[in-house]
Amino acid sequence: MTNTIKDQTVLRLIAEESKRQIDELELIASENYASPAVLAALATPLANKYSEGYPGKRYYGGNHIIDEVENLAIERAKQLFKAEHVNVQPLSGSPANLAVYLALLQPGDTVLSLRLDHGGHLSHGHPMNISGRLFNFVHYEVDPQTGYLDMDQIRKQAKETKPKLIVAGFSAYSREIDWVGFHNIALEVGAYTLADISHTAGLIAGEQLINPVPFFDVVTTTTHKTLRGPRGAIIMCQTKLAKKIDQAVFPGLQGGPHDNVTAAKAIALGEALEPSFKEYAHQVIANAQFLAKKLQAAGYSIVSGGTDNHLMIIDLRPQNITGREAELALEKAGLSTSRSTIPGDPRPPFNPSGLRLGTAAVTTRGFKEKEIEHIAIWFDQALKSRDNNQTLAAIKQQVADLGRRLPPPQYY
Ligand SMILES: Cc1ncc(COP(=O)(O)O)c(C=O)c1O
Missing domain, CATH: 3.40.640.10 (Type I PLP-dependent aspartate aminotransferase-like (Major domain))
Structure with a gap:
């Protein structure tokens, strides 16, 4: 489809964003990858x-x-x-x-x-x-x-x-x-x-x-x-x-x-x-619950102690990191997330105490527990090494390797 776009500037931007979506992992709870047909x-x-x-x-x-x-x-x-x-x-x-x-x-x-x-x-x-x-x-x-x-x-x-x-x-x-x-x-x-x-x-x-x-x-x-x-x-x-x-x-x-x-x-x-959508929805929740469990095992505090759906809010106060700092570090490691307030947050919404993660998008790519385990490890490594750009870049490379193995549904 993009070969009909002759505007080189827009074409380049579309190509860059398409590549970003393959190379990075989307953990923003409100996002997903629409099918090529959509x-x-x-x-x-x-x-x-x-x-x-x-x-x-x-x-x-x-x-x-x-x-x-x-x-x-x-x-x-x-x-x-x-x-x-x-x-x-x-x-x-x-x-x-x-x-x-x-x-x-x-x-x-x-x-x-x-x-x-x-x-x-x-x-x-x-x-x-x-x-x-x-x-x-x-x-x-x-x-x-x-x-x-x-x-x-x-x-x-x-x-x-x-x-x-x-x-x-x-x-x-x-x-x-x-x-x-x-x-x-x-x-x-x-x-x-x-x-x-x-x-x-x-x-x-x-x-x-x-x-x-x-x-x-x-x-x-x-x-x-x-x-x-x-x-x-x-x-x-x-x-x-x-x-x-x-x-x-x-x-x-x-x-x-x-x-x-x-x-x-x-x-x-x-x-x-389609019947396959039920399997998808089931796996989204299974992945979220598995991710919550792995993060809890690594010492992270999940608001309400877990999840029944596709998302979770992590209270980062015990780690002494703000939501914005975490979001920026994770972005450098190729993990897209969104900062979030926690209930009764003492911090302002622009730089709150929490982070929201969701599994709807990565599940569309075919991620199961095995891949989610990698995400939990990279998440923890990235936050612990948030001041070390070299480590963050190394994680980003591993994220991209996995991302290219399980890309989003391809349209372009
Ligand atoms: C519960 C809820 N309602 C409404 C919206 C608004 O949707 P839109 O961004 O399409 O206006 C959102 C978006 O994040 C949402 O989470």
């Missing part, structure tokens, strides 16, 4: 079309084929997640969440969600985000001792604050979520429920984690994390909310959907319906 769909003439509206009701002509593409993505998402209604147009996770707020709330309404520095997301009401500026978000926290959500405390807060909406589903929480518990609390206080399964959608689709879609009012997810699709998002909801949600996405928030991305979403959802 990437190919993005670079098709579907990108040329305008399709404001919904299948059968467009504001532009020439959409009968796009209608079929969008309906296919919708039907596959319904089947995969057992959803009553699906909107596949959200351009990304944050606008999907904003659309839900616009659909269900009036400005100033109270919403209960997890604090950002306890594992929540910016679009769950951070004051700098449009969500936090328009609505009155009140935040629950994880228990600082155990790292787990405390459902009794959340119930108490819900009764005190009487939110119109309760948001669950997180960016940095490694434990199975008590969706039923959230649902029951919402019933008790008369709140809507929103599950943001952006991180774990692939593990839910692969039947490794509990699926909130059948009983939550609304569920949003990005399509590009564990679900392994293109950048974008979908919203699933019960039929009774379908009209509100659809109107909030268009014309409420967005203009035309990105039809090439819709086709790529349809392909990714089709891939997630």
Whole structure:
């Protein structure tokens, strides 16, 4: 495909980034490698079309084929997640969440969600985000001792604050979520429920984690994390909310959907319906649990003591390293990670006390426990030798050797 790009500067940058993705190991929990078929769909003439509206009701002509593409993505998402209604147009996770707020709330309404520095997301009401500026978000926290959500405390807060909406589903929480518990609390206080399964959608689709879609009012997810699709998002909801949600996405928030991305979403959802995707999801979790165990054996402290999903948060205070220092050292060793706050972090978010790791991407490359063991060793070596550029470069070479043996799915 790249031989059609004549712009040498862009071509060089694409080649460099493609090589980086082969030579380095992606441990950022929110990333993955989309399949060649998903990437190919993005670079098709579907990108040329305008399709404001919904299948059968467009504001532009020439959409009968796009209608079929969008309906296919919708039907596959319904089947995969057992959803009553699906909107596949959200351009990304944050606008999907904003659309839900616009659909269900009036400005100033109270919403209960997890604090950002306890594992929540910016679009769950951070004051700098449009969500936090328009609505009155009140935040629950994880228990600082155990790292787990405390459902009794959340119930108490819900009764005190009487939110119109309760948001669950997180960016940095490694434990199975008590969706039923959230649902029951919402019933008790008369709140809507929103599950943001952006991180774990692939593990839910692969039947490794509990699926909130059948009983939550609304569920949003990005399509590009564990679900392994293109950048974008979908919203699933019960039929009774379908009209509100659809109107909030268009014309409420967005203009035309990105039809090439819709086709790529349809392909990714089709891939997630394959039996092999269950094996993938299972291995993602097995790899994460194995990595957590190996790191704990090497003396690292994992928030909540382990993981039930694809990610873990490492509390680096015992090592006396900040998250940013660790991220930089690991990058020099060819390991991509992201710094993270830990619950109750005394340090600022730009240079917090923790680091978040995830196994969704390396598992797509075919990594199993044997390779994960190497990662754990390199991780420890890199942090211990963080001031020694020679050692970091030597690790980077070993990382690249393994990376080239098990490259990401190749498109270019
Ligand atoms: C829980 C959660 N929701 C929403 C998003 C936002 O997705 P996007 O970056 O596509 O706006 C993320 C992204 O990291 C996320 O973790």
